[in-house]
Amino acid sequence: MSAEPPPVSAPAAAPGPWRGVLTRFRRHRLAAAALVALVLVGSFAFVGPLLWRYGHDEITPDNSQPPSAAHPLGTDSLGHDLLAQVMRGTQQSLLIALTVAFGAAVVGTVIGIVAGYYRGRTDALLMRLVDLFLTVPTIAVAAVLGHNFAGSGGGWVLIAAVLAALMWTSVARVVRGVVLGLREREFISAARALGSSDLRIMLRHILPNVAAPIIVSVTILVATAILAETALSFIGFGVQPPDTSLGLLVANAQSAVATRPWLFYFPGLVILLIALSINFIGDGLRDALDPTQTKGPRRRRYLARPAERTDAVPDDVLLSVRDLRVVFAADSGDVSAVRHLDLELRRGEVVGLVGESGSGKSVSAAALMGLLPPTATVSGSIHFAGQELVGLAEPHFRRLRGSRIAMVFQDPMSSLSPVHTIGDQVAEAVRVHQGCSRAAARARAVELLDTVGIPDARNRLGDYPHQFSGGMRQRVVIAMAIANDPDLIIADEPTTALDVTVQAQVLAALRAVRERTGAAILMITHDLGIVAEIADRVAVMYAGRLVEVGTAADVFDNPSMPYTQGLLDSVPRLDRPADEELWAIPGSPPSMTALPAGCAFAPRCGIRTPDCSAAVPDLVPVTAGHLAACLRLTPLGDARPETATTSSIPERP
Amino acid sequence: MEIVGFALRRLLVAIPVLFVSTFLIFLAVAKSGDPLAELRERQPPVPPHTIAAEEARLGLDQPVLQRYWDWLTGVVQGDLGPSVDRNADIGMEIGSRLGITMRFVLIAMLIAAVLAILVGVVSAVRQYSWLDYLFTSTGFLFLAMPSFWLAVLLKQGGIELNTLAGSTLIYTVGDSSVIPPPTLGGRIADLAGHLVLPTITLVLINFAAWSRFQRSSMLDVLGSDYVKLATAKGLRRRTVLRKYALRTALTPLVTVIALDFTAVFAGAVVTETVFQWRGMGDYLLESINGRDVNAVMAWLLVAAVAVVLFNLLADILYAALDPRIRRVR
Numbered sequence: 001m002s003a004e005p006p007p008v009s010a011p012a013a014a015p016g017p018w019r020g021v022l023t024r025f026r027r028h029r030l031a032a033a034a035l036v037a038l039v040l041v042g043s044f045a046f047v048g049p050l051l052w053r054y055g056h057d058e059i060t061p062d063n064s065q066p067p068s069a070a071h072p073l074g075t076d077s078l079g080h081d082l083l084a085q086v087m088r089g090t091q092q093s094l095l096i097a098l099t100v101a102f103g104a105a106v107v108g109t110v111i112g113i114v115a116g117y118y119r120g121r122t123d124a125l126l127m128r129l130v131d132l133f134l135t136v137p138t139i140a141v142a143a144v145l146g147h148n149f150a151g152s153g154g155g156w157v158l159i160a161a162v163l164a165a166l167m168w169t170s171v172a173r174v175v176r177g178v179v180l181g182l183r184e185r186e187f188i189s190a191a192r193a194l195g196s197s198d199l200r201i202m203l204r205h206i207l208p209n210v211a212a213p214i215i216v217s218v219t220i221l222v223a224t225a226i227l228a229e230t231a232l233s234f235i236g237f238g239v240q241p242p243d244t245s246l247g248l249l250v251a252n253a254q255s256a257v258a259t260r261p262w263l264f265y266f267p268g269l270v271i272l273l274i275a276l277s278i279n280f281i282g283d284g285l286r287d288a289l290d291p292t293q294t295k296g297p298r299r300r301r302y303l304a305r306p307a308e309r310t311d312a313v314p315d316d317v318l319l320s321v322r323d324l325r326v327v328f329a330a331d332s333g334d335v336s337a338v339r340h341l342d343l344e345l346r347r348g349e350v351v352g353l354v355g356e357s358g359s360g361k362s363v364s365a366a367a368l369m370g371l372l373p374p375t376a377t378v379s380g381s382i383h384f385a386g387q388e389l390v391g392l393a394e395p396h397f398r399r400l401r402g403s404r405i406a407m408v409f410q411d412p413m414s415s416l417s418p419v420h421t422i423g424d425q426v427a428e429a430v431r432v433h434q435g436c437s438r439a440a441a442r443a444r445a446v447e448l449l450d451t452v453g454i455p456d457a458r459n460r461l462g463d464y465p466h467q468f469s470g471g472m473r474q475r476v477v478i479a480m481a482i483a484n485d486p487d488l489i490i491a492d493e494p495t496t497a498l499d500v501t502v503q504a505q506v507l508a509a510l511r512a513v514r515e516r517t518g519a520a521i522l523m524i525t526h527d528l529g530i531v532a533e534i535a536d537r538v539a540v541m542y543a544g545r546l547v548e549v550g551t552a553a554d555v556f557d558n559p560s561m562p563y564t565q566g567l568l569d570s571v572p573r574l575d576r577p578a579d580e581e582l583w584a585i586p587g588s589p590p591s592m593t594a595l596p597a598g599c600a601f602a603p604r605c606g607i608r609t610p611d612c613s614a615a616v617p618d619l620v621p622v623t624a625g626h627l628a629a630c631l632r633l634t635p636l637g638d639a640r641p642e643t644a645t646t647s648s649i650p651e652r653p
Numbered sequence: 654m655e656i657v658g659f660a661l662r663r664l665l666v667a668i669p670v671l672f673v674s675t676f677l678i679f680l681a682v683a684k685s686g687d688p689l690a691e692l693r694e695r696q697p698p699v700p701p702h703t704i705a706a707e708e709a710r711l712g713l714d715q716p717v718l719q720r721y722w723d724w725l726t727g728v729v730q731g732d733l734g735p736s737v738d739r740n741a742d743i744g745m746e747i748g749s750r751l752g753i754t755m756r757f758v759l760i761a762m763l764i765a766a767v768l769a770i771l772v773g774v775v776s777a778v779r780q781y782s783w784l785d786y787l788f789t790s791t792g793f794l795f796l797a798m799p800s801f802w803l804a805v806l807l808k809q810g811g812i813e814l815n816t817l818a819g820s821t822l823i824y825t826v827g828d829s830s831v832i833p834p835p836t837l838g839g840r841i842a843d844l845a846g847h848l849v850l851p852t853i854t855l856v857l858i859n860f861a862a863w864s865r866f867q868r869s870s871m872l873d874v875l876g877s878d879y880v881k882l883a884t885a886k887g888l889r890r891r892t893v894l895r896k897y898a899l900r901t902a903l904t905p906l907v908t909v910i911a912l913d914f915t916a917v918f919a920g921a922v923v924t925e926t927v928f929q930w931r932g933m934g935d936y937l938l939e940s941i942n943g944r945d946v947n948a949v950m951a952w953l954l955v956a957a958v959a960v961v962l963f964n965l966l967a968d969i970l971y972a973a974l975d976p977r978i979r980r981v982r
């Protein structure tokens with residue numbers, strides 16, 4: 001639908017994921033400990049032999065000795081010192097595993113990048129190759145080849161080569177997946193448009209971006225490789241005597257578990273320790289390389305504290321939110337997603353809640369529905385139809401959900417269960433709250449689907465969501481929302497994911513629903529066009545706070561807070577793509593973990609004064625029923641701030 | 654019916670793959686050494702014409718390409734070729750050993766899958782609870798556990814238990830007693846008794862990865878919009894979990910388990926050597942050591958067919974579980 005290509009800046013690679021990796025890795029305590037353990041095992045294997053008085057292949061005169069000061073682990077029947085043997089075994093196993101991982105990384109990366117970059121026939125061919133390697137039972141082939149090489153005395157390098165040849169597929173698959181996704185990104189298309197050669201694009205632009213997933217999957221591969229090698233040596237097709245590996249040591253100790261248990265336990269535990277450490281390190285790396293991933297809290301802290309309400313809520317007010325706050329506990333500190341929300345909805349009223357993404361609209365909606373994750377702490381007051389919802393026990397909340405308050409989510413493609421029929425899902429919405437018969441529920445489902453304009457509803461009950469278009473699915477969701485004649489429908493960006501033409505139809509369905517059921521609607525959106533079309537009143541959120549509220553006419557004709565003014569200046573016009581994000585306000589919303597002091601909008605505000613950063617401005621009346629939170633409240637026209645700038649699209653070189 | 658067509662197509666695609674892999678393996682085993690080495694060096698020496706006859710019987714006097722062609726044409730007609738061991742018929746041998754191995758592989762896969770689902774789902778639903786931490790750390794432990802070491806450990810545990818009790822409480826060697834019990838019930842009990850330790854081994858080394866996978870797929874689904882919407886409808890959490898979350902979260906595991914069949918089989922090879930079962934694993938090692946090309950090829954063929962069948966089963970199950978697949982193609 002986009003009328004213009006996205007602005008193209010210099011074809012730089014995406015910002016590297018490397019910043020802060022070390023810090024984040026160190027914060028992963030288990031992974032850091034695992035790294036220390038691995039270094040210790042490594043020095044035992046590689047430095048130990050240099051310091052120890054016996055060589056692993058040295059035959060001492062003391063055969064079959066129990067542990068002693070001279071031989072801490074004893075000796076075998078040939079007189080080998082077993083400590084020296086364990087050190088050598090660990091060394092060989094580590095050497096093989098690391099070589100396997102390295103070889104598999106190289107082969108897997110090359111094949112994965114080529115497959116993902118060229119796609120089409122090349123991809124199909126290479127993936128068939130991957131299939132081939134997956135059909136073959138690795139251990140059998142490794143045993144066959146290991147047996148071949150055992151005679152030739154090739155030692156660890158050959159075993160490593162065999163295993164690497166069998167194990168590169170996992171890396172190739174991961175890399176291919178990432179590259180397939182990357183190829184669609186602008187910086188790749190830009191590089192291609194600039195005439196860079198394929199090889200150069202792959203090396204300069206793609207490789208750095210797949211480095212993170214490669215590192216993680218190769219790390220894990222080291223553990224897989226060490227388990228494979230030791231198993232192979234255990235069954236006699238890996239490292240051959242007189243050399244040794246941890247697997248071979250365990251095999252030799254099998255018969256003596258009862259008499260000399262340390263010979264069995266020690267090498268086994270070393271394998272376990274190595275594999276365990278590597279897995280933890282891999283885990284730590286995954287988290288460190290992917291900063292967007294939030295790890296869960298150590299403690300649950302679902303607390304809800306309803307505020308004392310002294311004010312009486314008038315009868316015609318359906319929903320009255322006072323000083324709502326939502327704080328998430330996260331690894332990187334608390335996130336105050338909603339910091340102060342005051343909102344009122346009268347029965348049957350449509351209120352538009354607008355604000356840039358990240359301003360806390362969805363979190364507020366989740367608080368109203370009681371759908372916040374356990375990491376959230378809610379405080380303040382939500383008064384709904386005579387009940388306080390903050391702190392309401394789940395069984396009571398459940399009875400409200402879907403019956404008194406219903407919700408429509410943003411993405412209709414994902415908000416219906418893919419494995420249940422439409423009829424089942426709609427009828428279920430009816431049955432949850434109205435213990436009626438299956439047949440009655442189905443009849444009602446047909447009626448509901450008719451209401452939202454699904455043609456031939458009766459015959460489509462047995463269809464699955466994937467057989468419906470996006471707009472149709474959203475209507476199905478709306479049908480579910482009105483199944484029990486709710487008092488309030490919360491629609492969280494119900495049209496954002498849809499095409500412009502379909503948006504209008506879905507809006508029409510919502511309007512029809514409102515006429516028919518008289519439900520109040522909280523319409524969350526960042527599209528002011530939609531608000532203008534449907535809302536009676538408008539509430540504007542910025543960085544978790546309500547910054548302006550009033551009737552649609554008040555807010556549209558007399559926007560009083562600079563942020564609202566900026567929003568209005570950036571209303572999508574017919575000559576601009578409708579799905580475009582708000583781009584006219586310079587800068588971007590503040591991070592919710594590091595909010596500026598005072599007015600959160602100050603860094604982007606064209607008319608800020610030093611006072612603005614001193615205290616958070618309160619909502620104050622502009623006219624009756626029209627409130628705004630700005631220290632420099634000025635009527636429209638006077639000091640219209642220059643918040644709007646025209647974005648300039650750089651010329652292509 | 655559409656599923657069957659889909660499955661058949663998958664089978665056709667697999668044929669060239671099998672063709673290439675069998676050729677490479679054939680080459681590798683054929684080049685791995687002389688299967689008659691032992692015969693040639695026997696004391697007193699074996700008459701040359703006996704050796705020549707053996708060479709002819711095994712086709713060793715032919716160039717390797719010819720041997721592969723003979724093997725291939727034979728296999729297509731159901732003839733797996735002669736074994737180095739004159740008295741053994743490869744087909745019969747594989748048949749009996751496959752029965753022994755599949756017995757514990759299938760049981761172990763089933764138990765491991767059920768366990769993985771339970772553990773994965775509970776971990777996800779009770780994310781960050783002590784139970785989740787417990788399951789997660791056990792999972793990590795078994796992921797890093799060398800299968801053979803675990804097998805020897807369990808075997809030793811069994812032996813010590815028996816010594817302690819003064820009688821055989823638990824079988825630690827073989828797939829059945831040398832002298833089978835006279836009654837049918839006794840025989841079944843005997844087989845089951847021998848199954849215990851190897852099955853536990855195989856379950857433990859496989860369920861860990863699967864439970865991790867199940868946990869993350871369940872977490873994905875729990876965070877999905879349709880689970881949120883189901884909750885927003887006012888359904889009980891139990892209903893949401895059972896009807897909406899579990900159902901979709903199980904589908905990916907089906908594929909993973911089927912694709913992991915080779916890994917389970919590899920684990921079975923190791924487990925069998927420890928518990929001295931006369932199953933497929935034992936046969937593979939024996940055949941490789943004896944440089945018995947035809948036996949190794951038959952083994953791989955069976956394994957590859959099993960893999961293909963498992964993939965097929967995964968596709969069918971997937972289609973049955975996910976209506977989106979059902980209608981495609």
Ligand SMILES: Nc1ncnc2c1ncn2[C@@H]1O[C@H](COP(=O)(O)OP(=O)(O)O)[C@@H](O)[C@H]1O
Nearest residue numbers: 328335337356357358359360361362363373592
């Ligand atoms: N479960 C969560 N844990 C931590 N932070 C969250 C969580 N959900 C949302 N947030 C944060 O809350 C802020 C508001 O998000 P949201 O309400 O989704 O914004 P929007 O206005 O676009 O709907 C964002 O900064 C987001 O990162």
Ligand code: SF4
Nearest residue numbers: 599602605612630631
């Ligand atoms: S308070 Fe100051 S910084 Fe904030 S919007 Fe008003 S003028 Fe701008």
Ligand SMILES: [Mg+2]
Nearest residue numbers: 358361362492
């Ligand atoms: Mg949102």
